[in-house]
Amino acid sequence: MRQLLIVLxxxxxxxxxxxxxxxxxxSKSDSFWQSNLKTASQVIQSPSGKxxxxxxxxxxISSLGDSYDFLIRDVxxxxxxxxxxxxxxxxxxxxxxxxxxxxxxxxxSRSSNKLHIVIFNLIKTSILKTISxxxxxxxxxxxxxxxxxxxxxxxxxxxxxxxxLRNIQDGQVKKTLENKEPLTGFVVNxxxxxxxxxNRKSLGIRxxxxxxGQVESVLPCKEAQEGQDDSxxxxxxxxxxxxxxxxxxxxxxxxxxxxxxxKIHLFxxxxxxxxxxxxxxxxxxxxxxxxxxxxxxxCSPQHNVLVWDIEKDxxxxxxxxxxxxxxxxxxxxxxxxxxxxxxxxxxxxxLYTGKLHKTVRYSKILRSITFSxxxxxxxxx
Numbered sequence: 001m002r003q004l005l006i007v008l009x010x011x012x013x014x015x016x017x018x019x020x021x022x023x024x025x026x027s028k029s030d031s032f033w034q035s036n037l038k039t040a041s042q043v044i045q046s047p048s049g050k051x052x053x054x055x056x057x058x059x060x061i062s063s064l065g066d067s068y069d070f071l072i073r074d075v076x077x078x079x080x081x082x083x084x085x086x087x088x089x090x091x092x093x094x095x096x097x098x099x100x101x102x103x104x105x106x107x108x109s110r111s112s113n114k115l116h117i118v119i120f121n122l123i124k125t126s127i128l129k130t131i132s133x134x135x136x137x138x139x140x141x142x143x144x145x146x147x148x149x150x151x152x153x154x155x156x157x158x159x160x161x162x163x164x165l166r167n168i169q170d171g172q173v174k175k176t177l178e179n180k181e182p183l184t185g186f187v188v189n190x191x192x193x194x195x196x197x198x199n200r201k202s203l204g205i206r207x208x209x210x211x212x213g214q215v216e217s218v219l220p221c222k223e224a225q226e227g228q229d230d231s232x233x234x235x236x237x238x239x240x241x242x243x244x245x246x247x248x249x250x251x252x253x254x255x256x257x258x259x260x261x262x263k264i265h266l267f268x269x270x271x272x273x274x275x276x277x278x279x280x281x282x283x284x285x286x287x288x289x290x291x292x293x294x295x296x297x298x299c300s301p302q303h304n305v306l307v308w309d310i311e312k313d314x315x316x317x318x319x320x321x322x323x324x325x326x327x328x329x330x331x332x333x334x335x336x337x338x339x340x341x342x343x344x345x346x347x348x349x350x351l352y353t354g355k356l357h358k359t360v361r362y363s364k365i366l367r368s369i370t371f372s373x374x375x376x377x378x379x380x381x
Contacts, residue, residue, distance in 0.1 A: 019043045019054045021075075022378040026346050026360030042368075043381050046096040046103070049372030050076055051122065052379050053103065055091035072103060072120065075375035081125045088116055097143040097152065102128070102168060104154055106141055117156070119168055131171040136160050139183055143168070144210070145192035155195065157186045163195060165210070177213045179206075185242040190249050196269075198240040198254055204274075205243060205252060205267060219252065219267045220274060240265065242285050248293040251275075251310070255285045264298055266310070278308070281325065290331055290351070297337065297351075299326045305339060307351060317354030322347065330378075332371035338378060340366040346380075 022028065044053045056069040070091065072082035088107025092115075096103050103120045115135040119128040137159035144153040144165065153174065157163045161179035163186065166172065181199035188195055194216065197206045204220040240254040250270055256263040262280040264287050267273065280287065280298050287298040295316060296308040303326060305319040323343035330338050336357070337349045342365050348357040369380045 019052075019379060019381040021375070022346075022380060024376060024378075026348070026358065026378075041381075042091055042094075043370060043379050044094045045370040045372060045379065046100050047098070048100060049370075049374045050074065050100055051081075051096065051103070052370065052372070053094040053105065054381075055088070055094070055105075055107075070105065072122065075372050075377070075379075078375075081122065082120055084118075087118060092138050093141055095141050095143050095154070097168070098145050102143075102152075104141065104143070104168065106138065106156070108135055108138070117154075117166075117171060119154075119171070129169070129171050131166075136162060140186060142188040144188055145190070155186075155188055157183060157195075159183055161199070175210075175213075177208060177210070179208075184239050185254070187243050187245050189245060196243050196245065196252060198243050200239045205240065205254060207272075217272050219269075219272050244287075244289075245269065246289040246293045247291045250293045251289060253287055253289070253296075255280075255287075257285075261301065264296075266296065275310075276313070278306075286326060286329065288329065288331060291334060295351075297329065297331070299329075303341070305329065305337070305349075307354065316352060319347075319349050319354055319356070321356060321359075327365060327367050328369045330369050330371050332373075332378075338369055338371065340369050340380070 042055045051072055051074060053072045070084040070087050071080045073080045089109050091105060091107045094103055094105045101123050103122055105118045107116050109116060113135050114132045115138050117131040121128045139157040139159050141154060141156045144155055146152045152168045153165045154168050155163055155165055159182050161181060161183050163177040164173045165175040167174050177195065179197060179199065181201045184198045184200055186195050186197040193210055195208045195210060197208060204218045206215050207217045209216050238256050238258050240256055242255050244253040252267040252269050254265045256265060264278045264280050266275040268275055278298055279301055281301045281303060287296065289296055294310060296310055298306055300306050303322045303324065305326065306315055307317040309316045322341040325342045326339060327342060328340045332338060335351050337351045339347050344362050344365055346360045346366060350357055366380045369378055371378050
């Protein structure tokens with residue numbers, strides 16, 4: 001009886017966590033699509049919005065009926081072009097190359113300490129290569145943009161400080177970047193020449209050349225810029241995590257998670273200078289820069305969303321009215337913002353005026369949201 005109860009609870013949870021498509025007004029699309037997964041633990045979108053990858057957490061429950069635990073959907077053609085079952089125990093990330101002809105899914109094993117790397121050919125809708133290696137503490141992965149007729153690489157980073165550059169055709173390691181300190185995050189710049197890292201010692205953000213593996217610069221904190229030695233300055237109370245490069249490549253965001261708060265730190269990547277920090281809410285790494293790099297959007301401790309003018313260093317708008325913690329947000333149509341929260345609502349805002357356009361209520365909490373300009377629709381779970 002107890003086992004039956006557990007299965008029923010899991011089934012109920014799975015149904016409530018399916019990924020699905022919404023119109024611009026928040027209603028179900030005419031050709032309503034809902035992913036045929038046991039539970040959608042992640043929804044990841046390709047850079048252009050042409051594809052979305054949806055995965056379930058397969059660590060604790062085996063496949064049920066005709067369901068899948070991984071798929072990639074072509075939102076323009078409105079069809080699932082890749083479907084997989086039992087590929088991973090837990091999907092960790094999906095990355096797409098620049099022309100979106102390839103996608104690489106990385107996941108942990110359910111029964112062993114293995115990291116599975118599966119490379120998909122999205123044109124032929126088939127698996128190009130599958131690799132299983134020892135999981136050294138997977139952190140993140142990025143495609144490295146390459147020039148025509150050059151090898152294409154996948155950068156796979158681990159918390160140990162190791163970043164492997166793997167050829168996407170054969171999966172073999174061609175180069176390794178070793179960091180002395182354990183990493184808490186990294187990102188690859190837009191032209192694929194540098195990696196930007198954060199580490200546990202909180203000595204600022206390091207910019208490392210991919211070609212020679214050397215540290216080119218360190219973006220320190222304000223104290224270090226005022227004359228202190230970078231190696232001895234106490235830069236942050238906690239360690240920086242999850243660096244993000246802005247859409248135009250001008251700024252870097254990094255998160256500092258403390259016991260009872262969250263800070264967002266803003267750096268100027270072009271001048272290699274620290275700019276300022278912002279108090280944010282809870283332990284969620286929720287922040288975004290608008291496509292033109294002019295405005296930072298983040299959550300305040302009061303569950304409001306602030307729109308900050310970076311150049312003027314002033315608040316442009318404060319979006320109030322969310323009854324609980326913010327769970328996700330996405331900028332769409334350049335001037336609009338969609339926000340989900342734990343009060344089971346999806347709110348649409350005018351980004352620069354701070355005016356609420358519409359509120360849509362659901363009978364469950366939406367945990368993530370993306371917007372595809374290709375299908376002109378939202379994908380939520």
